[in-house]
Amino acid sequence: MLPSFARVSVAMAILHHYPLCPHSRFIRLVCAELGVALDFVEERPWERRESFLALDPAGNTPVFVAADGLIVPGAGTIAEYLDETREPGMERLMPGDPAGRVEVRRLMAWFSEKFFAEVTGYLVHEKVYKRFVPASAGGGPPDMPAIRAARANVRYHLRYLGYLINQRKWLAGDALTYADLAAAAHLSCVDYLGDAPWNEDETARDWYARMKSRPAFRALLADRVPGMAPPDHYANPDF
Amino acid sequence: MLPSFARVSVAMAILHHYPLCPHSRFIRLVCAELGVALDFVEERPWERRESFLALDPAGNTPVFVAADGLIVPGAGTIAEYLDETREPGMERLMPGDPAGRVEVRRLMAWFSEKFFAEVTGYLVHEKVYKRFVPASAGGGPPDMPAIRAARANVRYHLRYLGYLINQRKWLAGDALTYADLAAAAHLSCVDYLGDAPWNEDETARDWYARMKSRPAFRALLADRVPGMAPPDHYANPDF
Incomplete structure (x- = not known):
């Protein structure tokens, strides 16, 4: 199972997704709107691929891996993470109030x-x-x-x-x-x-x-x- | 259905909850840990009470009504709201990083x-x-x-x-x-x-x-x- 606060080494941010998974599509749209550059890995979650489960023991798409290697699983958690780590002045997709x-x-x-x-x-x-x-x-x-x-x-x-x-x-x-x-x-x-x-x-x-x-x-x-x-x-x- | 950004008039914060709803229990624990004073209204969500659906058309417990009347439905949204509206220096239940x-x-x-x-x-x-x-x-x-x-x-x-x-x-x-x-x-x-x-x-x-x-x-x-x-x-x- 996943060690706590695990990081992996990556060249750029990666999205593990399935093309007709609606949660994955949500994050693809978010990243495209925010201009987050991404590599994509297509997962078939029903295969329960071992190295995918090592990223997230829940085994669901999507899983985002940030450019610094931080593993961020789940659409809601990814959306909050992307909002919180925007630089000041950059476009946001959440209001401030x-x-x-x-x-x-x-x-x-x-x-x-x-x-x-x-x-x-x-x-x-x-x-x-x-x-x-x-x-x-x-x-x-x-x-x-x-x-x-x-x-x-x-x-x-x-x-x-x-x-x-x-x-x-x-x-x-x-x-x-x-x-x-x-x-x-x-x-x-x-x-x-x-x-x-x-x-x-x-x-x-x-x-x-x-x-x-x-x-x-x-x-x-x-x-x-x-x-x-x-x-x-x-x-x-x-x- | 709920008008946008609806507020209601309340004397103090209220939690609409059901005693064996685990999502309601989560927010009761959060409020008790943070010292948020609450009135409680017990809902039986299966009754789909009209004035409860007017607070939140999803009709699920819990629904939090803040002291300023803002309606905050759903345990995850309530937890985020309570974290974001803490005064500086007050106890938080989310880390900062x-x-x-x-x-x-x-x-x-x-x-x-x-x-x-x-x-x-x-x-x-x-x-x-x-x-x-x-x-x-x-x-x-x-x-x-x-x-x-x-x-x-x-x-x-x-x-x-x-x-x-x-x-x-x-x-x-x-x-x-x-x-x-x-x-x-x-x-x-x-x-x-x-x-x-x-x-x-x-x-x-x-x-x-x-x-x-x-x-x-x-x-x-x-x-x-x-x-x-x-x-x-x-x-x-x-x-």
């Missing part, structure tokens, strides 16, 4: 925990991971009731997103924050899998079009999982 | 997410919530395979805890931090329900005895859920 920070963290948790538990967790597990995992480890055909539950749940999340954006310029207030990037990362996975009902809420749809036209989104939209093509509109910034 | 903060947040996430998903979530749902929820909403007798899974999983978590404490004075390093309080809060729920196998790891057991002998723990150990008595050793600081 306590109330604004509460709202960003509330919405980060909304998407990373609640939306994941009700939508992305089901979809990615059933449609992607189960294709690659051996049957003895729980792989196999997708469980349709789980997918139907995710497809029903995503609708009220889109309406809630639209409700918030109607009162604000961005999801958590006047500026782009981690909240927008977390929400967009999760929705990009849903959209890749063809399960985003964009007719549900026009405001949410327009906000997502704004998000996916940002340069930070380009690398995500270019990713493909072998054998699984996204719908035609997926990589088109104007839908 | 980035590497130390990464380790505390990693372990907070370990217990709030991983341990909850593998242990406390099952136990509290099956043994407590399902007693009170109507059958039409999923209530009923506990699902024994889920409880057996939790009882098996808790063992490796105790060994991991012991492994960490063997290298450090406290869970995340030389000082008591949020990591210890999150871990102890979750374990206190497991222990209340009689499912903590304290013979699994002596170091973990000694650390928990140290934790539950702290004054901050007293109110938790005095709580009782009607019709469910904890084991005899539960409130005894020496086991």
